[in-house]
Amino acid sequence: MKRAAAHQVRAAPPQVELAQRIGIIQSIVSAIERDVLKLSADMAVRLAQALDVTTDELIQPKAGSGKAARKPSRKVLRRLEQI
Numbered sequence: 001m002k003r004a005a006a007h008q009v010r011a012a013p014p015q016v017e018l019a020q021r022i023g024i025i026q027s028i029v030s031a032i033e034r035d036v037l038k039l040s041a042d043m044a045v046r047l048a049q050a051l052d053v054t055t056d057e058l059i060q061p062k063a064g065s066g067k068a069a070r071k072p073s074r075k076v077l078r079r080l081e082q083i
Contacts, residue, residue, distance in 0.1 A: 039059075
């Protein structure tokens with residue numbers, strides 16, 4: 001998760017230390033940062049706690065990050081309207 005990488009740079013713990021804090025191996029932290037592995041809800045909570053940020057800050061893109069926001073799918077929007 002690239003946002004995880006951005007938070008790590010801000011907080012500055014090395015991947016090995018971050019992995020130890022949340023009880024995983026360093027290669028998993030690396031894979032999450034590179035978006036190779038999907039971030040589970042449990043792992044998001046543990047990662048946010050280790051980085052001293054909220055899960056919202058960890059998961060949501062920052063405003064003005066330069067990356068265009070992805071539009072929601074029409075199919076998803078129609079389904080939400082039905083609910």
